[in-house]
Amino acid sequence: MTLTEPVTEVVPPPAPSLPDWPADPPAVDPSATSYVVVAVGADAGTREVAGAWVADAEGRAPTTLVVLDAVADPRDRAELTEALERARTGVRVMAVGGQHDVLAVLTAARDAGAIDAELAAYCTHTDDLPMYCAHCRATHRVEARPGEEVTCPGCARVLEIHAHFTRALGSFLASDAHAAGLPGPTGARP
């Protein structure tokens, strides 16, 4: 291509990169040799799903129930980490709770070495999510959905939550909602 030819920017169609939650709680995988059931939050739906999983799993293999108030709480976090460290290959980790908490548990499990075949999850609601701010580079819990605008709890910018969930960070990507209207490079904010 010569420099005089006009350059047409090719924008690929958006790839679906949102969590695909099952409509009903997934069944207990009978091939496992142990189970870790993680329930976050105290609502009745979470308790009910966790209870049903434990009742089924206990009849098949050794089962650990981990009940957490909040994944961000250091003591709760330590309990989850310990359960994952104790887990042996052959385990299935099952998480239930609100979307933010379930994603946090799945991310912790993946960090501990789990792969998709070893994970199952059920969200009792999708009212909140973990959001990664591209500017303050931290993950925050926000009550919003992809496509919506929120004020970043970290840096106070107005952010748009993009319809992109990144597993590596365990978060939805968010960036300045009005950056496109800002002045050019000389006046750009960092």
Added chain:
Amino acid sequence: MTTLELLVTAAVHPVPGIRSLTLAAPDGRDLPGFVPGSHLVIECGGRSNAYSLTSDGTAPTSYTVSVLEVPDGSGGSRWVHRELRVGEVVTARLPRSLFPPVARAAKHLLVAGGIGVTPIVSHLRAARTWRRETEVHYVFREGRGAHVDDVLALTDGAAELHTDRAEFCARLEKALADQPLGTHLYVCGPAAMIDHVLDTARGLGWPESRLHCERFGLDALDPGDPFDVTLTATGTTVRVPSGTSLLEALETSGVDVPNLCRQGVCGECRIPVAAGTPLHRDLFLTEEEKAAGDALMACVSRSAGPSLEVPL
């Protein structure tokens, strides 16, 4: 460059029945690097045999392979043992990787049987370089263990050596039941041993994607039913009798199909299928690829029905 001319610079018999070759470029230049677990396809007196590389794959100036003599085999290993001499040049393909370590694994559980230790040695060299956590179980016949010194040195003596099959099986089951989350299993050895290890792991809840194996080749296959193959490019139909492979039938009728191992391992003779249902008998295609039914390995696979169409 698809082939390498390699000079045999050294050859030793470390244990009875095994000859280890050191190969280098005749002019001493660097050789292509390779991924741990890779193998080299060497032309062995008219046969092409695949041998796992046991040396370090980073910027190598030489390759080493260890060859077990198989007295009732097709002759390649006998040629390496009895004909090939130091100072001679062999032709080899570039190293091929079909048994690589998983970089994200939290731990690598390596299980070797007999001469199947060769790719495991290569894995251990890389594991040492990258400080990967490993656990090794190596079962071999008393007095016939190749690379035992390498395995012990690369694991600081932690490798578990087994010469009793029953004791190995019992220890293996315990080991498979007690691995941290994130462990990947790698097994290489005789077919029956690989099947036993993988079945034990599956029974203990290991997901398929954590299991990795390298097979030497297929045990003798049944001759199969005869079928017709239609070549859509020319419209001709070729009969494939029982006992003749599709690859042989195509070659006889003047169709060249690239091939190497001729035993369903290397993946070289893969041909597309336009119509008909393949009867897969290879070790190369994944389960998904086999289910798709749009390609087969002509050296071992056949037709499930009376005819097959290939766009050749």
